[in-house]
Amino acid sequence: MGNVVLNLDMSKINEMKNYYAKQLLDKNIPGSIFAAKTPACMITAYKSGKVLFQGNGSESEAGKWGSSTGSVPSKTSSAAGKTKSTAKGDLPAGIGGMSAIGSDEVGTGDFFGPITVVAAYVRKEDIPLLKELGVRDSKDLNDEKIISIAKVIKDVIPFSLMTLKNEKYNQVQRSGMSQGKMKALLHNQAILNVLEKISPAKPEAILIDQFVQPSTYFQHLKGQKAIANKDVYFSTKAEGIHLAVAAASILARYAFIQYIDKLSETAGFKIPKGAGAQVDVAAAKLILSKGKESLPSFVKLHFANTEKAMAIVNKKRN
Ligand code: MG
Numbered sequence: 218m219g220n221v222v223l224n225l226d227m228s229k230i231n232e233m234k235n236y237y238a239k240q241l242l243d244k245n246i247p248g249s250i251f252a253a254k255t256p257a258c259m260i261t262a263y264k265s266g267k268v269l270f271q272g273n274g275s276e277s278e279a280g281k282w283g284s285s286t287g288s289v290p291s292k293t294s295s296a297a298g299k300t301k302s303t304a305k306g307d308l309p310a311g312i313g314g315m316s317a318i319g320s321d322e323v324g325t326g327d328f329f330g331p332i333t334v335v336a337a338y339v340r341k342e343d344i345p346l347l348k349e350l351g352v353r354d355s356k357d358l359n360d361e362k363i364i365s366i367a368k369v370i371k372d373v374i375p376f377s378l379m380t381l382k383n384e385k386y387n388q389v390q391r392s393g394m395s396q397g398k399m400k401a402l403l404h405n406q407a408i409l410n411v412l413e414k415i416s417p418a419k420p421e422a423i424l425i426d427q428f429v430q431p432s433t434y435f436q437h438l439k440g441q442k443a444i445a446n447k448d449v450y451f452s453t454k455a456e457g458i459h460l461a462v463a464a465a466s467i468l469a470r471y472a473f474i475q476y477i478d479k480l481s482e483t484a485g486f487k488i489p490k491g492a493g494a495q496v497d498v499a500a501a502k503l504i505l506s507k508g509k510e511s512l513p514s515f516v517k518l519h520f521a522n523t524e525k526a527m528a529i530v531n532k533k534r535n
Contacts, residue, residue: 230268233251256274265342317423319339319426319460321456332381337375338375367470404425423444424458497526
């Protein structure tokens with residue numbers, strides 16, 4: 218079973234509505250223009266112009282109307298993306314239903330691999346579709362699910378991906394920059410990129426999955442082109458507050474997974490995530506096969522794991 222999303226104009230959607238007139242469902246799906254059920258699949262057209270085909274025959278049915286932006290294994294959850302209308306703290310009320318840019322990062326706690334930061338723009342009209350596609354807190358999703366959702370949403374919403382590769386990470390870390398500052402710079406740049414991409418449209422809110430106090434965040438951005446203070450909101454667990462953050466998180470994790478796959482290919486064995494004992498062993502293996510000088514392009518050198526890996530290597534050599 219697959220999902221297919223098409224991007225169609227209103228005249229095409231009206232044409233579809235006529236075409237499926239006998240199969241229309243009397244269902245009030247939020248944000249939708251019509252829903253129809255054919256023997257082949259379920260079809261939902263949204264006000265945003267996106268049309269979602271779900272079911273075994275979705276590819277061929279969608280093929281009648283246009284070319285696909287991607288497909289995901291179906292399995293949508295009604296609990297997807299719990300957007301709360303009551304915001305906490307100093308977030309504006311109803312932020313979950315606004316057109317918003319969200320940003321999140323991945324990889325800061327992983328010894329191997331880069332930091333990936335994504336800012337993504339979700340218009341309020343696209344929220345129902347993203348829910349249908351299964352966008353929700355990425356911590357509830359396994360890698361397989363992340364990949365399948367990311368492959369579809371990357372063509373559905375505007376976003377910017379910043380990847381701080383290991384060589385560069387180690388270089389700026391050695392120069393004395395904190396991880397907090399790196400993250401602030403990356404989030405800021407990703408958000409600026411999205412603002413530029415969607416211009417002249419403007420988001421009603423910008424929500425950052427909080428990793429430092431807002432005052433520290435703006436302190437880090439001193440001397441940089443930055444978004445005005447008043448336009449940016451911070452919250453921990455922001456993935457649950459707006460789907461733009463959940464989508465950003467999924468795209469950031471997708472990029473991180475792809476990068477780890479690339480590193481695995483170069484290493485010749487599967488690179489583990491995290492910072493547990495398994496990464497010490499993997500790094501030791503890497504040092505023994507490719508030399509210590511290969512490490513800076515694979516890992517975050519200042520992690521304690523570097524020493525632990527060296528200890529394993531020295532034991533093996535003695
Ligand atoms: Mg986060």
